[in-house]
Amino acid sequence: MKRAFQSLLYVGVILIMTGSSSETSVMTRLDNVIKAEVDDLSELYFDLHRHPELSLFEKETSKKMAGELREIGFEVTENFGGYGVVGVYKNGDGPVILYRTDMDALPMQEKTGLPYASKSIAKDADGIEVNTMHSCGHDMHMTVWNGTARALVKMKDQWKGTLVFIGQPAEEIGRGAKLMLDAGLYEKFPLPDYGIGLHCSPTIEAGKVGYGSGFTMANTESVDIIVYGQGSHGATPHQSIDPIVLASLIVMDLQTIVSRTIPPTESAVLTVGSIKGGTKHNIIPDEVRLQLTLRSYKEEVRQMLHKGIERITKGAAIAAGLPENKYPKVVFPEIWTPANYNDPQLTNDLTASARKALGETNVLDAAPLMVGEDFSRYGLTEEDVPTVLFWLGTVPRQRIEQAAKNEEKLPGLHSPFYYPDVELTITTGVKVMSTSILDLMEKGRQ
Ligand SMILES: [Zn+2]
Ligand SMILES: [Zn+2]
Known part of the structure; x- marks a missing residue:
């Protein structure tokens, strides 16, 4: 009798731990996948950071990103709209989700003094030699993108649908999204039901994310x-x-x-x-x-x-x-960067996923800014794809505390002093993106 009661208790505990909350087990599994990948992803980040390439010159970067994606199991098309990369992963019937990263860096000299700081020099469009640096965090965007691809493929029994992962060139000059759309992104590859992306934030602490609804960029x-x-x-x-x-x-x-x-x-x-x-x-x-x-x-x-x-x-x-x-x-310019509009319903859905992944206090409301981002274009075609670009916190905690103590401003994006907290930013980005995509795949099937 005692024995029977004990095994009943045992079954009960197991149920509480797993069966009663499949959501918890998915999140635990995702945590374990990320933990297993984070060292390798950090190495990828350092490598990308050391080898920045200017807008429209992303030859080696795009080759690297395409190769990595192919190894994960995606069907990859290279040189699509300049050096654009399109990776498609089909996993049964379900929604089509587009996830975009940008790949280009800026013509400036890094002054962070970090051991992995860029020392790269390249020729710009006029043939002039310039220092180059990933000071807008596009190296982190690529790393999180790659990490999310790894996580979702490792957990492919958890979702059904199609992933369209795109590596976009020339964001900094506002041309890459147009190049990829004009090349037939929405005609030659599965048309997305949702389009998502993230951008590193130079003010939000690593470990947190921020969302704005409606117009967020100008x-x-x-x-x-x-x-x-x-x-x-x-x-x-x-x-x-x-x-x-x-x-x-x-x-x-x-x-x-x-x-x-x-x-x-x-x-x-x-x-x-x-x-x-x-x-x-x-x-x-x-x-x-x-x-x-x-x-x-x-x-x-x-x-x-x-x-x-x-x-x-x-x-x-x-x-x-x-x-x-x-x-x-x-x-007046013939081509300009249109304002970014975050679809309110999709913003709500993604915010809920982020809360689930990181906890309430790590998900912030982000005020709109007057900066530009050509991610906006993916939501402005006649296909009317709902899109959201959210902020990924990157700032090391001690840097925020230091700045507050000295009454200094934190370095912004495009500053030679900007750098993210590498490991925490990767972990947070991959966790939020993977959870968001898993949830959207689930929602699309209902
Ligand atoms: Zn930038
Ligand atoms: Zn940027």
Whole structure:
């Protein structure tokens, strides 16, 4: 009797540990898979970090990522839209999930002083030698992407569906997503039911993630203005129409577009980042060039910025007495990075998965930013794929504490001093991404 009771108790304990909570056992299994892979993934990260390649030059990086994916069991297509990589893994009937990583680095010298710091030098598009660094965390994006592929294939008995893992080139110049879509990403490969991606955060602590719903990143445009005038000797300004004075007036007037024409409840930025004109103290030149960056979320606000620039530049030229053929020339870009919109329903689903993976306190609400990311394009085609790009915390805890103590700002992305907490960021990223995909696969089957 005692013996029977004991075995009953034993069965009960087993049930509590496993049978009563299959979710717990999946998470434990995932933890074990990640634990087994994290050293190898860290090595992959260091390798990628030491060998950064510039936008549109991601030849070796893409080859490496394609090779790794093939080894995991994906069917891989290389050189798709530049150096783009597309890996497809079919595992029965179920949803199609696209997961994108970017692969390019930046032309700058690393100053972290870390043992694995990049010492790489490469030729840029103009053939000029430049230092290169993964200061936007795309090396971490690739590592987490690869780790998630490993985890999901090892746990393929837990899900049914199709994975489309894409390695995108040229994010930093806002061209890669368009290159891959124009090459036929949605026609030649399974059309995704969901599209997801992540970006390293330079402010969120490693071990945490952040989600924003709706617009999270901005329309990003570079605009050039050429202000014409009539040059003369600096001592005879009455014989000139001074483009330096005119450009100065225009720069000041442009500030009124956001402050006085955009509704205060909307968001927009207009920054004049460069003004160049003239050669010498005593010459009034006949031309000044301005370079602007514009940021907005909504299309109508973007149009308001454009109209304001045209109105102000033309008005200033008329007031200065310039003939029509010398009105300022405003060049709006043909290609710009559209605002990123996180689908609210998918954001809710992914936030719930992250809470399950990391616990409530490690999942944060992230405020929208005015930076740009061409991930947005995957959700803006006629196929209307719901997409979400979320923030992966990367900052080592002691660095946050140190910065707070010294009242210093943490280095942002594109800073030569930026670096992530490697192991914790990989573990967190792979856990959140894998859980999210497992949950979406499950939801799609219901
Ligand atoms: Zn960047
Ligand atoms: Zn980036």
